[in-house]
Amino acid sequence: MASDTGRKQFWKRSGAKVPGSIQHVYGAQHPPFDPLLHGSLIKTSSKPPTTPVKLKKVSTFQEFESNTSDAWDLGDDDDELLAIAAENLNTEVVMETAHKVIQNHSKLQEQHKLQEEQLQEEKQVESSEVSSVAYVDNRLVKSVSEGHTSSSSDNASENSSMQRSQSLPQTSTPPLASGVDHSTSVTSALTEREASRLDKFKQLLAGPNTNLEELRKLSWSGIPKQVRPIAWKLLSGYLPANVDRRESTLQRKRKEYFAFVEQYYDSRNDESHQDTYRQIHIDIPRMSPEVLRLQPKVTEIFERILFIWAIRHPASGYVQGINDLVTPFFVVFVCEYMEDDEVENFDVSSLPEEVLQNIEADSYWCMSKLLDGIQDNYTFAQPGIQKKVKMLEELVRRIDEQVHRHLDQHEVKYLQFAFRWMNNLLMREVPLRCTIRLWDTYQ
Numbered sequence: 001m002a003s004d005t006g007r008k009q010f011w012k013r014s015g016a017k018v019p020g021s022i023q024h025v026y027g028a029q030h031p032p033f034d035p036l037l038h039g040s041l042i043k044t045s046s047k048p049p050t051t052p053v054k055l056k057k058v059s060t061f062q063e064f065e066s067n068t069s070d071a072w073d074l075g076d077d078d079d080e081l082l083a084i085a086a087e088n089l090n091t092e093v094v095m096e097t098a099h100k101v102i103q104n105h106s107k108l109q110e111q112h113k114l115q116e117e118q119l120q121e122e123k124q125v126e127s128s129e130v131s132s133v134a135y136v137d138n139r140l141v142k143s144v145s146e147g148h149t150s151s152s153s154d155n156a157s158e159n160s161s162m163q164r165s166q167s168l169p170q171t172s173t174p175p176l177a178s179g180v181d182h183s184t185s186v187t188s189a190l191t192e193r194e195a196s197r198l199d200k201f202k203q204l205l206a207g208p209n210t211n212l213e214e215l216r217k218l219s220w221s222g223i224p225k226q227v228r229p230i231a232w233k234l235l236s237g238y239l240p241a242n243v244d245r246r247e248s249t250l251q252r253k254r255k256e257y258f259a260f261v262e263q264y265y266d267s268r269n270d271e272s273h274q275d276t277y278r279q280i281h282i283d284i285p286r287m288s289p290e291v292l293r294l295q296p297k298v299t300e301i302f303e304r305i306l307f308i309w310a311i312r313h314p315a316s317g318y319v320q321g322i323n324d325l326v327t328p329f330f331v332v333f334v335c336e337y338m339e340d341d342e343v344e345n346f347d348v349s350s351l352p353e354e355v356l357q358n359i360e361a362d363s364y365w366c367m368s369k370l371l372d373g374i375q376d377n378y379t380f381a382q383p384g385i386q387k388k389v390k391m392l393e394e395l396v397r398r399i400d401e402q403v404h405r406h407l408d409q410h411e412v413k414y415l416q417f418a419f420r421w422m423n424n425l426l427m428r429e430v431p432l433r434c435t436i437r438l439w440d441t442y443q
Contacts, residue, residue, distance in 0.1 A: 198224045201231065210234060210241045216443070223440045229336045232329070233362065235443030236369040254361040261304055264311045273311070276318050280306045283323045297349045301356070302326055305364045309371070316378040321420075324427040325370060328439050329363040331432065343432075370442070377422065385422040389414050 201224060204215055216235060223231045233239040238253070239246050268277040284302050285294075305326055310318035331343050337355055338346055348356070376384035393414045397404045407414070420428055425442070427435055 194224060197221075198226060201227045205230060205234075206243075208243055210243070212241055219440050219443065222437055225335060228332055228436075228440070229362075232332060232366060232439075232443055236366045238362070238365045238369055250358075250362075253365055254358060257308070257361040257364050258357065260308050260312065264308055265304055267311070268307055273307075276310050277303075277307055279320070280310070280318055280323065283320055287323050287327055295348055297356070298330075301330070301360045301363075305360065305367065308364065309368060313371075313375070316375055319378040319382075321423040322371070322378065324424045326363055326367050327427065327432070328436050329366045330359065332436060333359045333362050382423075385419060386415075388422045389418045392418055 197218075200218060201215075204210060204218065205227060212234065215231060219231060219235065230239070234241065240249055267273055280303055284299055284306075287302070302323065306318060306323055309322070334346065334348060334351075335343060337351055351359075371378070374384055376382075377388075378384075393404070396407075396414075426438060430438065
């Protein structure tokens with residue numbers, strides 16, 4: 001648009017309509033008009049032009065060409081033009097913009113610095129509070145040298161150090177790191193929360209008739225290990241909700257189990273049951289944890305539990321994977337008689353024989369109650385697992401269509417990777433501790 005306007009203005013300026021019009025004549029002392037040079041001279045000169053009207057009349061084809069020329073067509077005069085363009089920049093605007101950028105950067109740096117200082121102060125306050133709490137509980141002892149590490153600190157730091165030195169005993173114990181204090185505070189907070197949850201469970205279980213729905217809701221967030229055995233027995237349906245009937249039920253069911261053992265276990269060598277017993281004997285060394293499965297006493301208990309269950313449930317019989325479902329119950333009931341949680345290193349044979357028999361019977365009945373609800377997982381063609389895998393596929397399609405489409409494009413069937421999840425109830429996918437916590441929600 002600018003070039004078209006320039007061209008129209010140029011041709012309007014031409015007043016020569018007939019031949020013989022006056023033409024400019026240039027000599028050696030008066031070269032042709034150069035608009036670029038003329039513009040630079042005007043800017044450098046402080047004297048305004050005296051005859052602006054005459055300048056408009058001095059319009060030649062060189063002026064038109066210079067006004068309409070393309071910047072890409074410039075040749076040897078590029079450097080000169082760049083120099084002229086640089087002279088056209090306003091130095092004050094450039095400096096003002098640079099100052100604004102520097103000021104904005106400085107403000108951002110100051111804001112970040114203030115935020116870091118505030119975080120450091122908050123951490124120091126928290127660590128000081130935690131240290132006082134730790135001393136009150138007689139768990140941690142700090143050195144008095146912490147209050148005198150620097151003599152050039154300000155008044156606030158001196159006052160805080162004096163208060164700390166007065167509250168702590170004069171010992172030569174090296175100072176503890178603030179990270180230890182913070183972890184101790186977290187541990188104490190968790191301990192208080194766990195104690196509160198344990199009280200809720202005890203109050204609920206101490207009633208004459210335990211509300212199983214409330215117990216199930218409370219168990220969703222995890223069951224404390226002190227009450228997990230009784231909670232699992234109640235939630236699985238092994239024990240009644242009435243407190244007065246629990247002891248008699250335990251005695252009756254335990255006797256009933258060992259009556260089954262006496263009746264059926266000797267038939268494991270019969271021709272009709274040899275395949276079942278042999279498969280059980282092969283699968284038990286595959287269970288977890290590793291140390292438990294290597295103990296002969298544990299192997300003997302698991303063989304009896306699995307064989308009796310298979311004989312009493314001929315519709316499904318024994319299926320690989322059922323052996324894993326005994327482990328969580330067995331471990332939880334063993335932990336009831338342990339002082340620590342190192343079940344992997346615990347010698348089960350060190351327990352009295354009567355205790356081992358009670359653990360075996362309780363594990364059998366709880367596993368039976370669990371399998372009663374999912375027995376179609378282990379019948380012919382395992383329709384229960386097929387249904388659950390299909391539900392998983394539909395869930396992934398709704399929640400994460402991109403993952404579902406990716407699996408479909410690569411022809412990956414859900415049954416190929418999710419079968420074991422359903423068959424073993426995630427026993428082979430997560431550690432035993434996580435499995436037990438997960439099973440708090442299964443009951």
